Amino acid sequence: METTKTHIVHGGTLRYLKHDSAVTGTPMTLSVFTPPGDGPFPVLIWLSGLTCTEDNFTTKAGAYRAAAAHRVIVVAPDTSPRGEGVGDDPAYDLGQGAGFYVDATQAPWAPHFRMESYVVDELVGLIDRAFPTSGARSISGHSMGGHGALTLALKHPALFRSVSAFAPIASPTRCPWGEKAFTAYLGGDRREWDKHDAARLIEAGAAAGRYDDILVDQGDADAFLSEQLKPELLTAAAETAGQKLTLRMQPGYDHSYFFMASFIGDHVAFHAERLKG
Amino acid sequence: METTKTHIVHGGTLRYLKHDSAVTGTPMTLSVFTPPGDGPFPVLIWLSGLTCTEDNFTTKAGAYRAAAAHRVIVVAPDTSPRGEGVGDDPAYDLGQGAGFYVDATQAPWAPHFRMESYVVDELVGLIDRAFPTSGARSISGHSMGGHGALTLALKHPALFRSVSAFAPIASPTRCPWGEKAFTAYLGGDRREWDKHDAARLIEAGAAAGRYDDILVDQGDADAFLSEQLKPELLTAAAETAGQKLTLRMQPGYDHSYFFMASFIGDHVAFHAERLKG
Numbered sequence: 001m002e003t004t005k006t007h008i009v010h011g012g013t014l015r016y017l018k019h020d021s022a023v024t025g026t027p028m029t030l031s032v033f034t035p036p037g038d039g040p041f042p043v044l045i046w047l048s049g050l051t052c053t054e055d056n057f058t059t060k061a062g063a064y065r066a067a068a069a070h071r072v073i074v075v076a077p078d079t080s081p082r083g084e085g086v087g088d089d090p091a092y093d094l095g096q097g098a099g100f101y102v103d104a105t106q107a108p109w110a111p112h113f114r115m116e117s118y119v120v121d122e123l124v125g126l127i128d129r130a131f132p133t134s135g136a137r138s139i140s141g142h143s144m145g146g147h148g149a150l151t152l153a154l155k156h157p158a159l160f161r162s163v164s165a166f167a168p169i170a171s172p173t174r175c176p177w178g179e180k181a182f183t184a185y186l187g188g189d190r191r192e193w194d195k196h197d198a199a200r201l202i203e204a205g206a207a208a209g210r211y212d213d214i215l216v217d218q219g220d221a222d223a224f225l226s227e228q229l230k231p232e233l234l235t236a237a238a239e240t241a242g243q244k245l246t247l248r249m250q251p252g253y254d255h256s257y258f259f260m261a262s263f264i265g266d267h268v269a270f271h272a273e274r275l276k277g
Numbered sequence: 278m279e280t281t282k283t284h285i286v287h288g289g290t291l292r293y294l295k296h297d298s299a300v301t302g303t304p305m306t307l308s309v310f311t312p313p314g315d316g317p318f319p320v321l322i323w324l325s326g327l328t329c330t331e332d333n334f335t336t337k338a339g340a341y342r343a344a345a346a347h348r349v350i351v352v353a354p355d356t357s358p359r360g361e362g363v364g365d366d367p368a369y370d371l372g373q374g375a376g377f378y379v380d381a382t383q384a385p386w387a388p389h390f391r392m393e394s395y396v397v398d399e400l401v402g403l404i405d406r407a408f409p410t411s412g413a414r415s416i417s418g419h420s421m422g423g424h425g426a427l428t429l430a431l432k433h434p435a436l437f438r439s440v441s442a443f444a445p446i447a448s449p450t451r452c453p454w455g456e457k458a459f460t461a462y463l464g465g466d467r468r469e470w471d472k473h474d475a476a477r478l479i480e481a482g483a484a485a486g487r488y489d490d491i492l493v494d495q496g497d498a499d500a501f502l503s504e505q506l507k508p509e510l511l512t513a514a515a516e517t518a519g520q521k522l523t524l525r526m527q528p529g530y531d532h533s534y535f536f537m538a539s540f541i542g543d544h545v546a547f548h549a550e551r552l553k554g
Contacts, residue, residue: 009535010539014535059534221285258341262286
């Protein structure tokens with residue numbers, strides 16, 4: 001990994017990094033915050049939403065105050081492979097910046113759009129080798145990245161101690177963003193889609209018993225709430241499956257980073273408690 | 278004033294606003310954070326640095342957590358007039374985005390570049406009329422905006438209870454950024470320049486007795502430290518004049534918003550204490 005920029009923030013060290021990914025076959029960028037001290041530290045992986053690079057969360061979420069206080073490494077990868085020769089689409093919700101944390105099986109996406117494998121097979125090991133990690137790891141994210149955090153945590157429970165989300169796409173098989181992306185990346189067979197749908201996974205008992213609670217924050221003034229996000233599908237699925245899930249509807253909050261900045265401290269504390277020991 | 282965007286953040290309300298300024302003769306933009314509750318609240322005015330609009334501070338500084346906790350309104354204006362027919366320069370350190378918080382006397386800047394009068398004559402009244410303010414007011418800023426905060430507080434002590442700065446241009450008459458801007462905006466007479474130089478003003482006893490302390494944070498890894506910022510000129514002037522000034526050299530910190538985000542809570546608390554009652 002090549003360090004492209006370094007900043008001190010809240011006493012810790014923030015690095016912007018770049019590496020050649022064997023999984024996506026492209027360069028991938030990310031940011032990593034390490035708290036003050038020598039470690040070992042647990043890791044929180046943050047998955048961002050549509051249109052984002054690693055930079056949006058890094059500069060706007062205000063997460064490092066809590067991460068320094070709780071002594072947690074925070075890793076924020078880019079949301080897709082990028083570059084010339086990598087598939088793309090003029091729409092903001094498909095292609096570069098919109099990887100949806102799945103491994104695409106369809107043309108033209110399949111060769112590079114492998115964000116699920118990138119996170120669970122490559123990124124976690126890369127971080128553990130390059131930084132003083134304790135081996136304990138949690139995951140969170142926003143919107144498309146909330147979908148990513150939930151589905152990767154549910155599908156790969158051995159990798160994560162806890163999971164939370166901000167305004168996640170609760171059920172991509174039942175909203176326009178998800179239907180469009182899954183058609184493009186996974187093709188027309190909706191049974192394949194269900195494997196990447198947080199509400200369906202919870203309902204089917206995925207990762208049963210692994211997570212004592214799943215924390216979800218959602219602004220009730222979020223413009224995408226009723227058409228795209230549908231957190232009620234998460235709570236219904238959790239109830240069906242007997243999975244504890246805490247959905248906090250936050251009055252007046254929208255879909256922006258101001259919403260995340262307001263509650264990121266709660267999420268870092270939620271994960272830090274579960275990452276101990 | 279027209280509200281162009283509203284967000285809830287940390288329980289308070291953040292507004293992006295636009296108004297036609299009688300002083301600059303242009304539309305001016307700003308952001309205003311009001312804490313939760315009815316007020317009245319004291320006001321902290323934040324002046325940003327070169328190239329910034331109101332948006333950089335608003336999205337990156339992470340100031341609103343502390344502002345909500347201390348019940349302080351935070352006002353962040355743009356750094357210059359902008360638009361067609363307004364003077365500009367291709368360089369990042371002159372013209373639009375680089376108003377330097379002075380009233381220009383030279384062509385082509387004089388008609389619109391009147392940022393000192395904009396802040397002290399127009400903005401403060403506008404805020405007091407539109408928001409539930411207590412009348413108590415403080416000022417802070419970063420880099421060019423640190424220069425602005427210090428000089429406006431020293432020149433207009435009746436308006437402010439306290440002043441602080443992050444990595445301010447301590448003495449624009451003695452650094453390339455300041456010499457270039459003051460030549461353009463104020464002309465060749467260096468006696469005019471001294472009226473807008475924080476170190477010179479402190480040395481001359483401006484606002485003597487008004488401020489019990491002036492808080493300045495400066496990163497010791499700031500790339501602009503020795504050529505442009507020169508905080509040692511502030512401490513020397515303060516010592517000469519018997520003005521208490523606390524310069525905190527912060528080890529490893531650079532000139533970025535990560536530096537500000539790390540210490541903005543301290544500055545909000547510093548001002549909140551002096552804005553009480």
